[in-house]
Amino acid sequence: MAEQPVFRIAHSGPTAEQRRRADSYQRKNLRIAIRQLERAELYLNAVDALDLEDDQVEKHLRDMVGRLRALRRYLAEKRQTA
Secondary structure, three states: OOOOOOOOOOOOOOHHHHHHHHHHHHHHHHHHHHHHHHHHHHHHHHHHHOOOOOOOHHHHHHHHHHHHHHHHHHHHHHHHHH
């Protein structure tokens, strides 16, 4: 007959190692996302360099580049705190 524990201790949450791995995984994913945003900005800059002579295109490109930069800054800050 198997011994039964006298006291049952409830699971108290993730261990320090599990938290460290989760944090590492999150930082890795944030780093990947930041790199992808940098690449996207390069592509948009390349389109802008084509000088399509369309004010609306240039306006939208500047807006998109600004949004990409803001998102990249946000993710970089989040990565530092992760």
